[in-house]
Amino acid sequence: MRHTVLVVDDDAANRLTLERILAREDFDVVHAESGREALERLRGQPVDLVLTDLKMPGMTGLDVLKAVRTLDADVEVVVMTAYGTVETAVEAMKEGAYDFVSKPVKRVDLVKTLHKALEKRALQLENRRLREQLDTSEGDFIGRSAVMTSLMEEVEQVAPSDATVLVAGPSGTGKGRIAKLLHGLSRRREARFVTVNCAAIPEALLESELFGYEPGAFTGATKRKEGRFDLARGGTLFLDEITEVAPATQVKLLRVLQEGEYERVGGTQTLKADVRVVAATNREIEGEVAAGRFREDLFYRINVIRLNVPPLKDREADAALLAQHFLVRFARKNGKEVRSFTQEALDALQAWHWPGNVRELENAVERAVVLCRGDRIGLADLPPPLREGTGRRRLAFEVGTPLKDIERRMIVETLRYCGGDKNLAASLLGITARTIYRREAEWAQEGRDDADG
Numbered sequence: 001m002r003h004t005v006l007v008v009d010d011d012a013a014n015r016l017t018l019e020r021i022l023a024r025e026d027f028d029v030v031h032a033e034s035g036r037e038a039l040e041r042l043r044g045q046p047v048d049l050v051l052t053d054l055k056m057p058g059m060t061g062l063d064v065l066k067a068v069r070t071l072d073a074d075v076e077v078v079v080m081t082a083y084g085t086v087e088t089a090v091e092a093m094k095e096g097a098y099d100f101v102s103k104p105v106k107r108v109d110l111v112k113t114l115h116k117a118l119e120k121r122a123l124q125l126e127n128r129r130l131r132e133q134l135d136t137s138e139g140d141f142i143g144r145s146a147v148m149t150s151l152m153e154e155v156e157q158v159a160p161s162d163a164t165v166l167v168a169g170p171s172g173t174g175k176g177r178i179a180k181l182l183h184g185l186s187r188r189r190e191a192r193f194v195t196v197n198c199a200a201i202p203e204a205l206l207e208s209e210l211f212g213y214e215p216g217a218f219t220g221a222t223k224r225k226e227g228r229f230d231l232a233r234g235g236t237l238f239l240d241e242i243t244e245v246a247p248a249t250q251v252k253l254l255r256v257l258q259e260g261e262y263e264r265v266g267g268t269q270t271l272k273a274d275v276r277v278v279a280a281t282n283r284e285i286e287g288e289v290a291a292g293r294f295r296e297d298l299f300y301r302i303n304v305i306r307l308n309v310p311p312l313k314d315r316e317a318d319a320a321l322l323a324q325h326f327l328v329r330f331a332r333k334n335g336k337e338v339r340s341f342t343q344e345a346l347d348a349l350q351a352w353h354w355p356g357n358v359r360e361l362e363n364a365v366e367r368a369v370v371l372c373r374g375d376r377i378g379l380a381d382l383p384p385p386l387r388e389g390t391g392r393r394r395l396a397f398e399v400g401t402p403l404k405d406i407e408r409r410m411i412v413e414t415l416r417y418c419g420g421d422k423n424l425a426a427s428l429l430g431i432t433a434r435t436i437y438r439r440e441a442e443w444a445q446e447g448r449d450d451a452d453g
Contacts, residue, residue, distance in 0.1 A: 003118055004028040004045075008038040008052035008064055009080070018051065021107050027114075035059025035067070042071055049117055050077045051110075054088055054100075062092055069096045074125060076117040080105060142325050143318030147310045151178075158305050159185035164257060166302045167280040169309030172357030175280040176240060178309060183236040188276055191235030196228050199244040207249050208265045217266025229262060232275045242279040242302065243288050250295045257301040277302070312354040312361060319350045322358065326365035327377065338372050344379045348386045411439055 005027045009015045012033065019029045030047060032038035036059055038052065050068050054061035065077050076098040081089040089100035098117040101110050143149075158165060159182045167175040176195065183193045201209050208217070212227030228237055239245075245253065256262045260273045279302045288294040312319065323341065331338040341349070345368075354360055368381040379387045414425045415436070426433040 002026055002028055003048040004030060005049045005051055005114065006038060006041055006047045007031045008033075008035065008050065008056070008061070010034060010053065010056045014053070018105070018110075021105075021110065022114075025111050025114075035061075035064045038064050039067055039071070042068065042075075047075060048121065049114060050075055051080065051114070052077065053080045054092065055082065062088065062095065065092055065095055065097055074121060076121050078113055078117055142321050143315055144321070145310075145315040145317045147315050148318060151307065151309065154307055155181055156185060158182065158307070160187060161305075162186075162188075162276050163304045164276070164302055165278045165305045165307060166285070167278060167307045167309060168285065169280075169282065170311045170357055171282045172359035173309040173311055174358055175282070175309055176238065178307060179236070179238040179240075179278040179280060182278055183238075183276075186236065186276065188235050192232055193236050193238065194228050194232035195238045195240060197240045199241040203246045203249075206245065207252065210249070211252065211262050211264050212267075213265035214267040217264070221266065224264070227264065229256065229273050229275060230271075234274055235276070237275040237277050239277065239279040239302075241281060243281045243283045243285055243294055247293075247295070250298050254295060254298045254301060257298070312357045316350060319354070319361065320346055322361055323349050323365050326362050327369060330366045330369040334370055336369055336372065337375050338369050338377060339375045340377070342376050342378045345377050345382060348379055348382055352386050408439070408443065411436060 005022055007015055007018050007022070007029060008031070009018070010033050015031045015033070019031060022029050030041050030045065032041050035052075035056060038050070038059075041047070042050075050064070052061040052064045056064075059067075061079050065079065068075050068077050077092075077096070079089055079092045079097050079100045080103055081100050082103045089097075092100065098120065099113050101113055155178065165179075165182060167178050169175050179195075180193060183189060196210065198206065208225070208227065210227050210229060212225050212230055213221050215221055215223050239253075252262065256273050257277060261270050262273060263270055285294060285299060285303075289296050289299050312322075320341075323346070327338060327341070330336075349361070349364075356363075364383050364386065365377075367383060368377045372378075372381045410429065411425070414429055415422065422433045422436050426436055
């Protein structure tokens, strides 16, 4: 594939020299003698790279760089700098330049730098394409909350490696989709992504499912069967609910992760594993280790990289965005002309605590789309629990309950709802945090007085 390079230099002789070098390397060359002309070229035709001199009259190379990054952030920029202007070149790199080359330009250095810049650009474009492709179906990664932004940054950083990853989080948060995203952004993406739900396969069959078996291994084994490690060769093996694996099979998994070797059930031939393992659990795995239900050495092997997927209640700001995404998907799927939510419905969606996480939200929106009779989903279209309350805990008191007891229970329950955050609890109750501290001190003193009495 040929690439187009825009050469920007006010020196005609330099432009000609660079054009000859690049043409011999099968680049298509466009040139400009000033920054303003460079911008006209950029607006007129697509380019893959910009090679610009730093020191030019009028619009400098640094100005060109900033303009290019504004017009098209996918275009990589390499700057040329003369002796004595290296500091300016470093400044250019801080502004987003890929690299710089010193004048007089050496052909080998220039070509090497341009090819590396193109490799970076190709990787960025491919990753974006894959993310967009996955985002079409992986709606639970839509969001602007800080926790999801941080998680996606971790996924992008970890995906290109072969390191074993443990994805932890409650049910319904999308751990399996995180695993697919890791595969889709990895160098193994052209090979298979194979899933094993360790909880869904009976203990007696899990070993043969993972490693395969040879004829005669057990009654009914008439021919060889490949296991999931065989099927995922060159790709990614996703071990969902790994904490459900029995101790005997845990030993064999440990060997694969530690030594990269395994045998089929009933076989004697040692096979080499070539898979990237991603595991997931919705349990507190350290507690499983402490209780002796999960091997500590296996835990260390799968916990090389840990990605924690947040529950939906910790990313409340994303609920409306997710709901709209699911609305569009299910309206299209069901042939409905539903376009939006009423404010009342949105308020209810954002107030609910979502014990089933994104999966529950997805189901709620699908139900609402199917039941909706107009073009807007209203409160009446939502599941009963959502429309009957905000999802926050309701408290009931008998007539005649002392106000002091009501106040105490309200404060205690609101603190529990807020995870102990006194400032948040005070805001919800319309009091100051100082009041909560004072009441807690009074209750503690009352407890001591009762004990003394």
